[in-house]
Each structure stands twice: as C-alpha cells, then as structure tokens.
Amino acid sequence: MASVELNDIRKAYGAVDVIHGISLHIEDGEFVALVGPSGCGKSTLLRMIAGLEEITDGEIAIGGNVVNAMTPRERNIAMVFQSYALYPHMTVAENMGFNLKLAGVAKPQIEARVSEAARMLDLATLLDRKPAQLSGGQRQRVAMGRAIVRNPAVFLFDEPLSNLDAKLRVQMRSEIKTLHQKVRTTSIYVTHDQIEAMTLADRIVVLNHGKVEQQGTPLELYRKPANLFVAAFIGSPAMNMLDGTVDGVNGEPAARLEDGTAIRLAPDRKVKAGQAVTVGLRPEHLIPGIAAGTPLAGRTMLVEPTGAQTHVVFDLAGQQVTAIVDGEYPARYGAVFEASIASDQVHVFDRGSGVAL
Amino acid sequence: MANISVLSTPSAARPARRAANSRSSVAHDRLTVLLIFLPPALLLFTLFVIMPMGEAAWYSLYKWNGYGTPTEFIGLRNFQVLFRNAAFTQALFNNGLIIVISICIQVPLAIWLATMLAHRIPGVVGYRLIFFLPYVLADVAAGLIWRFVYDGDYGLFAAISNFFGFANPYVLADKDLAIYAILGVIVWKYFGFHMMLFIAGLQSVDKSVLEAAEIDGATGWQKFRYVTLPLLGSTLRLSIFFAVVGSLQLFDMIMPLTGGGPSNSTQTMVTFLFTYGVMRMQVGLGSAVGVVLFVICVTLAFGYKRIFMRHD
Amino acid sequence: MTDMSSSVRMRTSTRIYLYVSLSLIAAIVLVPLLTTALGGFKTLGDLRTNPFGLPTEWQWTNYTDILFGERYWLQIGNSLIIAALTVLLTLIVSSMAAFAFAHVRFFGSSFLLNYFLLGLMFPAATAILPLFIRIRDLGLLNTYWGVVLPQVAFGLGMSILLFRNYFRNLPEELFQAAFVDGCGYMRFFWHISLPLSRPIVATVSIISFVGSWNSYILPLIMLNSESKYPWPLGIMVYRGEYGTDWQLVLAFITLTILPTIIVFFVAQRHIIAGLTAGAVKS
Numbered sequence: 001m002a003s004v005e006l007n008d009i010r011k012a013y014g015a016v017d018v019i020h021g022i023s024l025h026i027e028d029g030e031f032v033a034l035v036g037p038s039g040c041g042k043s044t045l046l047r048m049i050a051g052l053e054e055i056t057d058g059e060i061a062i063g064g065n066v067v068n069a070m071t072p073r074e075r076n077i078a079m080v081f082q083s084y085a086l087y088p089h090m091t092v093a094e095n096m097g098f099n100l101k102l103a104g105v106a107k108p109q110i111e112a113r114v115s116e117a118a119r120m121l122d123l124a125t126l127l128d129r130k131p132a133q134l135s136g137g138q139r140q141r142v143a144m145g146r147a148i149v150r151n152p153a154v155f156l157f158d159e160p161l162s163n164l165d166a167k168l169r170v171q172m173r174s175e176i177k178t179l180h181q182k183v184r185t186t187s188i189y190v191t192h193d194q195i196e197a198m199t200l201a202d203r204i205v206v207l208n209h210g211k212v213e214q215q216g217t218p219l220e221l222y223r224k225p226a227n228l229f230v231a232a233f234i235g236s237p238a239m240n241m242l243d244g245t246v247d248g249v250n251g252e253p254a255a256r257l258e259d260g261t262a263i264r265l266a267p268d269r270k271v272k273a274g275q276a277v278t279v280g281l282r283p284e285h286l287i288p289g290i291a292a293g294t295p296l297a298g299r300t301m302l303v304e305p306t307g308a309q310t311h312v313v314f315d316l317a318g319q320q321v322t323a324i325v326d327g328e329y330p331a332r333y334g335a336v337f338e339a340s341i342a343s344d345q346v347h348v349f350d351r352g353s354g355v356a357l
Numbered sequence: 358m359a360n361i362s363v364l365s366t367p368s369a370a371r372p373a374r375r376a377a378n379s380r381s382s383v384a385h386d387r388l389t390v391l392l393i394f395l396p397p398a399l400l401l402f403t404l405f406v407i408m409p410m411g412e413a414a415w416y417s418l419y420k421w422n423g424y425g426t427p428t429e430f431i432g433l434r435n436f437q438v439l440f441r442n443a444a445f446t447q448a449l450f451n452n453g454l455i456i457v458i459s460i461c462i463q464v465p466l467a468i469w470l471a472t473m474l475a476h477r478i479p480g481v482v483g484y485r486l487i488f489f490l491p492y493v494l495a496d497v498a499a500g501l502i503w504r505f506v507y508d509g510d511y512g513l514f515a516a517i518s519n520f521f522g523f524a525n526p527y528v529l530a531d532k533d534l535a536i537y538a539i540l541g542v543i544v545w546k547y548f549g550f551h552m553m554l555f556i557a558g559l560q561s562v563d564k565s566v567l568e569a570a571e572i573d574g575a576t577g578w579q580k581f582r583y584v585t586l587p588l589l590g591s592t593l594r595l596s597i598f599f600a601v602v603g604s605l606q607l608f609d610m611i612m613p614l615t616g617g618g619p620s621n622s623t624q625t626m627v628t629f630l631f632t633y634g635v636m637r638m639q640v641g642l643g644s645a646v647g648v649v650l651f652v653i654c655v656t657l658a659f660g661y662k663r664i665f666m667r668h669d
Numbered sequence: 670m671t672d673m674s675s676s677v678r679m680r681t682s683t684r685i686y687l688y689v690s691l692s693l694i695a696a697i698v699l700v701p702l703l704t705t706a707l708g709g710f711k712t713l714g715d716l717r718t719n720p721f722g723l724p725t726e727w728q729w730t731n732y733t734d735i736l737f738g739e740r741y742w743l744q745i746g747n748s749l750i751i752a753a754l755t756v757l758l759t760l761i762v763s764s765m766a767a768f769a770f771a772h773v774r775f776f777g778s779s780f781l782l783n784y785f786l787l788g789l790m791f792p793a794a795t796a797i798l799p800l801f802i803r804i805r806d807l808g809l810l811n812t813y814w815g816v817v818l819p820q821v822a823f824g825l826g827m828s829i830l831l832f833r834n835y836f837r838n839l840p841e842e843l844f845q846a847a848f849v850d851g852c853g854y855m856r857f858f859w860h861i862s863l864p865l866s867r868p869i870v871a872t873v874s875i876i877s878f879v880g881s882w883n884s885y886i887l888p889l890i891m892l893n894s895e896s897k898y899p900w901p902l903g904i905m906v907y908r909g910e911y912g913t914d915w916q917l918v919l920a921f922i923t924l925t926i927l928p929t930i931i932v933f934f935v936a937q938r939h940i941i942a943g944l945t946a947g948a949v950k951s
Binding site: 367386387389390391393395397398399400401403405406407408409410412413416423471474475476478480484486488489490491492493494495496497498501503504505506508510511512513516534536545549550553554557560602605606607610612613627630631634636640643644647648650651655658659 | 684687688690691694695697698699700701702703705708710712716717718721760762764765766768769773775781784785787788789790791792794795796797798799800801802803818819821822823829853854855858879882883884885886890901902905908913916918919922925926929930933934937940941944946
Binding site: 045050051052071072073077079081082083085086087088098099102103116146309 | 583592
C-alpha cells in the first residue's frame with residue numbers, strides 16, 4: 001500500500017493539451033474517485049498513473065518513488081478495466097494467477113493465493129471455467145480477483161461497472177466497498193456516474209476539460225460545491241438553476257428571479273447588490289407547504305412517482321423546477337405546488353464565472 | 358433468417374377471399390422461385406463438377422484414349438501402375454514436402470510480418486500492399502519471372518554468383534535443388550496472403566487484454582507467447598488449411614519453371630496428371646490420378662474441419 | 670482511446686529494426702518484378718552483363734513491337750472476354766440459387782447446399798480429363814464457353830455460400846414490410862435483395878474475375894487455337910518461341926501483368942478485402 005502523488009501533470013497529444021497541470025495527493029489506503037463527463041481526461045489520468053500512457057510533463061510518485069520512467073509492472077499497480085480484459089483462452093484460475101506466474105512465483109504459492117482471492121470474491125466454484133462461460137458480474141469479479149492476487153500498492157479502476165445492468169451495478173458497488181474496507185489498498189476509481197463516486201469514495205475529484213474543478217469528501221462536494229459545474233454534476237436529480245439579480249429584501253440579501261420572486265439568501269454569502277447570479281436549489285431541499293424560508297409556488301407540470309418519493313416538476317419564473325416530495329404527497333397535474341426553501345440551503349453562484357459565493 | 362412462408366398462414370383479420378388468394382399465390386410464387394432459381398446452378402454444377410468427378414472414378418478403371426467409349430476394363434490396374442511409378446511417387450512425396458516446408462516457413466514469416474505491420478509507423482500501408490502484390494499475379498507469370506531469375510545464363514542468380522566469382526548455377530537443372538528453388542517461389546508468392554490473414558487475426562485480439570498483460574508484468578515477448586499467439590489459434594488453423602489446399606493444386610507455377618523435371622524431380626500430382634494423363638491422352642491413368650487427388654483433398658477437408666476447426 | 674502514444678514511445682532502435690526488416694522483404698518482392706520490367710528495355714547482351722541496373726541504352730522497340738503487334742491485344746481481349754463472361758454468369762446463377770437457399774424453406778435444402786459445398790473441397794484439376802471429354806462432346810472445345818462454364822461451375826460453391834450468408838444477414842423487417850405490401854419472391858429478389866447486395870457482388874466479382882484472369886490449366890486444356898488464347902497461355906507460347914531472347918520474353922511478361930498491377934494499386938482495398946473475405950468465410 002502506498003500514497004500516490006501527482007505533481008503538475010500535463011498531457012498533450014501533439015499540440016493539443018488534454019490535461020492541464022493537475023496536482024493531487026492521495027493518502028495511503030484512501031479510496032479516491034475521479035469523476036467527470038466524457039472527455040474530461042479522467043481515464044487518461046488513470047492510464048498515466050498505470051503507465052499505459054506517456055506523461056508529457058510533471059511527475060507521478062507512488063509510495064514516494066517517482067515512477068515516470070517505470071513500466072506498469074515496476075510500479076506495482078493493478079488495474080480493473082471497463083471491459084474486464086480477461087484472457088479469453090485462460091481459465092479463471094489461470095487469469096488470476098497469470099501475473100504471479102510471470103513474476104516467477106512457485107506453483108503451490110500461486111494456487112494458494114488464487115484460491116484465497118477466489119474465496120474472498122465467491123469465485124471458488126468457477127476456477128476452471130473460461131471467461132466466455134461467465135456472466136458479466138462474475139467476469140467483473142474475476143477482473144478484481146486478478147488485481148487482488150497481486151497485493152499491489154495501488155488499485156486502479158477504469159469505469160469497471162459501466163457494462164453491467166443497473167441492479168448488478170448496485171450489487172457490485174457494495175462488493176467493491178466491502179472489499180476496500182477489508183483490504184484497505186489505496187484505490188483510484190474512475191467513473192462518470194456520480195452516485196458511484198458518492199457511495200464508494202473517501203474523497204472525490206471532479207474533473208472537467210482536463211482540469212480539477214473541485215476535490216473533497218462526498219458531503220463537502222454536496223454541501224459546498226465550488227462552482228456551477230460541480231453543483232450541477234453532484235446530486236441526482238440535478239440541482240435546479242435559476243437566473244436572478246441580487247437585491248435587498250427587508251435588509252437581508254436575496255436573489256430576485258425574473259418573475260419578481262425574491263429568494264432569501266444566507267447572510268454569509270459574498271454577494272453584492274445588483275450582481276447577476278445563478279441560484280441553485282436542490283430538489284430535496286424544496287419542502288412542500290409553508291415553512292421557514294422563502295415560499296415558492298408554481299403550477300405542477302409533471303408528476304413522476306417512484307414509489308417512496310415523487311418528483312414534482314413545477315413552473316417557476318418561466319422555468320421547470322424539480323422538487324422531491326414524499327410518495328404520499330397528493331401531487332396533481334395542473335394544481336398549484338407550494339414549497340419553501342431555507343435560506344442556508346440556497347446556493348448562489350456568480351452568473352459569469354460560475355464560482356460559488 | 359426471414360422465412361417467407363410466414364404469409365402462407367392467413368391471419369384471421371384478413372378477409373377470407375384475399376387469404377385464399379394470397380395463400381395460393383405465395384405457394385405458386387415459391388414453386389416458381391424454386392423452379393427458376395435453382396436449376397441453372399444445379400445444372401452447371403452437376404454437369405461440370407459432380408459428373409466429371411464420378412466419371413473420373415469410372416474411367417480410372419479403364420484403359421482408354423478418349424475416343425469413342427471406354428472399352429478396355431482393367432480394374433484397379435491403373436492405380437497399381439501409379440503407385441509403382443517412380444514419377445508418381447516422387448510427385449506424392451513432393452506434394453508432401455511442399456506442404457510441410459511451406460507451412461514451416463510461411464506461417465512464422467506471416468506472423469512475424471503481421472506483428473511488425475501492427476505498429477503504426479508511417480509506410481505500413483505501402484509495405485502491406487507490396488507484400489500482397491505477388492498473390493494477385495498469376496501463378497504462371499510468377500513462375501516465368503522466376504524462371505528468368507533462376508536462369509543459369511541470364512538470370513539474377515547467375516549475375517550474383519558471377520559477381521562473387523563463382524561458376525554459373527543451374528539451379529533448375531539440378532535434380533536435388535530444383536524442388537527447393539520452387540519452394541522459394543511458392544513462399545514468395547503466397548506469404549503476403551497468409552500475412553493478411555494474420556493481420557486480420559491480430560486485429561481481433563482485444564487491445565485492453567494486451568494492456569492487462571502489460572500491467573500483469575509481461576514483456577513484449579511474453580505478451581506474444583502467452584496472449585497473442587494462443588488467441589491466433591483459429592487464424593493459424595485457417596492459414597495452414599490454405600497452405601495445404603494450395604500445395605495440392607500446384608501446377609501453373611511449376612510448368613514455366615521446370616515442367617516437372619529434371620528427371621521428374623519436381624513433379625506434383627497435377628503436373629503428373631497433365632504430363633502423363635493429358636499430354637498422352639491416357640484417360641484411365643489420368644483419371645486415376647484425379648481420383649487419388651480427390652480422395653486426399655476430401656479426406657483432408659473433412660478431417661481437418663472436424664479435428665481442428667470444430668470450435669471455429 | 671487513441672494509440673498515438675505508442676508511436677511516441679517507440680525506441681529508435683526498434684524503428685530501425687522494423688524498417689530494415691520490412692525493406693529487406695519488400696526488396697525481395699520487388700527486385701524480381703523490377704528487373705523483369707527493366708529487362709524489357711535492354712538488349713540481350715545488356716541483360717546478361719547488367720541485369721540489375723538501368724539499361725545502358727533504353728530499347729523501346731521490345732515493348733513497342735509487342736504493343737503494336739496484334740497478339741498481345743488479342744490475348745488480353747480473350748482474357749477479358751472469358752473473365753467477364755465468367756463473372757456475369759457466376760453472379761446471375763449463384764445469386765439466384767443463394768436466394769432460394771436463404772429464403773425458401775424447402776425439403777432437402779440443407780442437403781442441396783452441402784452438395785454445392787462439395788465443390789469447395791476438391792480442385793478442378795482432379796476431374797480435368799472427364800471435363801475435357803464432356804466439353805468436347807458438347808462441341809464446346811476451343812470456344813470461350815468451354816472455359817467459362819467449368820470455371821463458373823467450380824466457383825459456385827464459394828459464391829453461393831457468400832451470397833446466401835449475405836442474404837440471410839439482411840434485416841428481417843425488410844421482408845416482412847415488403848410482403849405486407851404484397852411483394853412476391855421474384856420482385857423481392859429484383860427490387861430489394863439485389864440492390865442491397867453491392868458489397869457481396871463486389872466480393873464475388875473480384876474473386877471470380879481474378880480467378881479467371883489468372884487461370885492457366887483450364888484454358889490450356891480446352892483451347893487449341895492461338896487466336897483464342899488468354900494471356901497466361903500467351904506468355905508460355907511466347908517463351909516457347911523466343912527461348913533465350915529473355916529481353917523479349919520479359920517485355921511480354923511485364924505487359925501482361927501490367928493490367929493486374931495497375932488495377933491492384935487502384936482498387937487495392939476492394940481487391941484485398943474481396944480475396945481475403947472469400948478465404949475467411951469458407
């Protein structure tokens with residue numbers, strides 16, 4: 001197990017920079033998720049850590065040693081690929097034991113380590129099968145088994161759950177989390193699914209266009225997004241964004257929407273009068289009925305029941321705003337939907353730069 | 358697969374009259390198709406492929422010069438004569454030799470080139486074209502070109518050995534060397550084709566599997582030996598299949614080079630068939646050679662597909 | 670993920686090794702061809718003393734004599750006619766049969782298909798003598814059809830297979846929609862299957878054409894008047910006549926393989942795809 005250090009990493013293809021000077025510090029034993037939309041550079045970053053891509057500039061250190069010039073094997077990392085990349089012609093046991101065989105480990109030891117990993121991942125009965133005979137979830141576990149057997153310093157995951165169906169994904173997520181709690185190996189996990197990142201990671205790094213937008217614990221990113229991008233990215237359903245101008249209402253700062261509604265802001269927000277802002281309201285913070293905070297009302301445009309909860313989309317200031325309410329709430333299409341939001345739950349961002357205020 | 362007979366069961370929603378019409382018209386249509394579309398192919402194939410093969414088996418039991426009808430029944434004597442004939446046994450041996458050596462040389466060469474051309478360096482496309490070029494030429498033309506190259510007086514070999522001060526080599530006139538000279542031409546002509554097969558085979562190897570191997574610690578050679586090569590299995594079997602089938606049919610190339618000589622040292626089954634069967638109009642004997650060749654080909658085709666290519 | 674990185678990472682020593690090896694093999698391929706082409710421009714003496722280099726004096730007459738003569742064009746023309754007839758007949762006959770196999774379920778269809786596939790198992794050479802007798806008895810000896818018909822027949826196994834697999838892979842909905850519209854088999858074949866078959870028509874055409882263009886043993890046996898000889902027979906005859914006048918023979922060879930080489934370079938991708946597709950799918 002080891003810490004991973006990225007120092008001002010740059011990656012360019014020809015004249016085009018795809019990663020612009022990223023620095024990260026990942027603690028020994030930490031589970032860090034790299035999230036972002038397609039093309040943000042997260043996979044490229046992971047592959048540079050693995051040694052599968054050249055590093056144009058900057059240093060990567062694993063366990064304190066600079067690894068730029070080292071081959072993947074020398075870096076002592078293990079990787080789980082999106083397509084699992086299992087050796088199709090080898091059995092499960094051979095797949096998992098291959099790296100030990102290459103390292104010259106004696107056969108009995110290989111067998112011992114493989115069966116232990118198989119036991120941990122519930123693969124003991126499948127050791128003689130070939131990948132083609134396994135289900136998606138089983139293949140995933142073999143891919144992880146292959147990584148565990150090595151006892152590496154760092155685990156790298158490249159969107160390992162993307163090829164699985166929704167139910168399986170949820171199940172594998174908890175298996176990965178359990179595994180990490182047991183083995184405590186430093187893990188770097190790339191995904192475009194923010195829910196995966198939120199549930200699995202100790203810390204999340206949000207990437208966009210080759211730059212770090214924000215890094216922090218899941219709750220930090222949820223509660224205090226640093227800018228519009230992170231705010232919109234984290235949280236599902238996404239945060240509602242409404243344009244407004246800063247105004248004073250009864251001496252307290254508020255954002256006035258285009259239809260005149262004034263949304264009260266928390267007093268510690270660094271806003272200036274007249275500033276053009278974007279107000280962010282999380283659907284789960286819109287409490288139906290009248291309560292403390294700013295009252296909002298609009299006509300219900302869409303009702304989407306999911307059982308335990310209902311998503312109500314209503315019209316506010318010319319925009320469609322989503323609220324999450326309890327499943328028992330009598331939402332009706334066309335009825336007026338009233339909700340309120342506490343001022344400290346209102347996020348406000350500078351409209352031009354997107355920075356949180 | 359679309360099966361048009363779906364229409365022959367009329368659905369309840371259709372008016373009964375229309376259903377009856379469509380049913381009979383579809384059946385009528387089907388019959389028309391079968392009667393028009395199949396017979397031409399059937400006729401051609403039976404007349405020019407199946408029947409001649411059957412007739413070859415029949416003629417092989419006779420001694421006949423091709424005129425009138427065969428009358429001199431001699432049973433299996435043609436086959437006896439064949440297998441006691443030194444030229445024929447040499448031909449059998451040569452076919453076997455060609456199969457073995459061309460596989461041993463062509464396959465590794467093709468794999469080697471395919472792996473080299475898998476790198477994305479500039480000019481790869483050009484090299485690929487050049488290597489494939491001999492394959493599109495006619496065997497006869499390739500044979501004639503190399504007849505010149507090997508020529509002891511005017512050829513390239515002659516020029517090279519003169520340059521080094523050696524006497525003129527008459528490779529094609531040497532009954533021990535000629536067959537190897539021919540093997541050289543075979544490799545020259547077909548390696549590009551086999552290389553293409555392996556290029557396609559290599560492309561079907563998933564790149565991320567090779568990356569996984571790299572992360573597992575495999576060197577270039579280990580990646581090739583433990584991952585690429587096993588995954589090339591079906592391509593390998595295909596390549597060998599073509600090498601074998603092609604070797605058995607060798608004729609066009611040999612005629613311009615040696616015509617089967619010197620002293621029958623470069624005979625193959627087909628050149629033997631031509632020289633002794635066709636040129637001398639010994640239909641019985643020639644047909645017997647055809648039968649032997651047929652048996653070998655079909656046994657190989659069945660056996661090979663059953664044993665080696667079962668899972669492909 | 671693009672692979673640009675691997676070319677960056679390649680060591681110079683690997684590059685040198687690659688280029689040297691590849692160029693060596695390329696040389697072995699090209700030298701015989703180039704010396705043949707150049708040889709046609711030399712006198713016999715020049716050829717003997719200077720086989721590898723450029724001609725000391727460019728002899729154009731070797732080539733122009735052939736080009737302005739009749740025999741070369743006659744032979745190319747014969748090859749063209751035979752190949753064109755072969756391709757045409759193959760396309761028509763095999764597409765029809767394959768269509769029947771692909772879409773009509775009839776008793777014995779798989780047996781019949783295997784019947785045709787037998788043709789893939791043995792070469793024409795095995796039955797060449799009885800074939801000769803048959804063609805003679807049909808009065809087709811020394812005619813184009815005497816060469817075309819057997820060629821088409823032996824190629825049916827492969828072409829029917831290719832067409833049938835292609836037809837089967839066309840989407841089912843097409844057929845269902847057409848039938849709902851009242852389209853019968855024949856109109857289907859003509860209006861839907863065929864127009865959608867361009868790729869496979871190209872593949873089968875290339876395989877048939879190249880096979881016919883380069884064929885030697887079949888025309889050798891079926892034709893006996895020089896005026897009908899295709900070019901593979903032609904070069905052998907020429908060689909027989911001009912024996913050791915290699916400079917003439919080389920010029921002739923070059924001119925006869927020139928069409929092949931030109932077409933190959935122009936349509937490389939199609940030709941390579943066609944020739945290897947046939948191989949892999951069998």
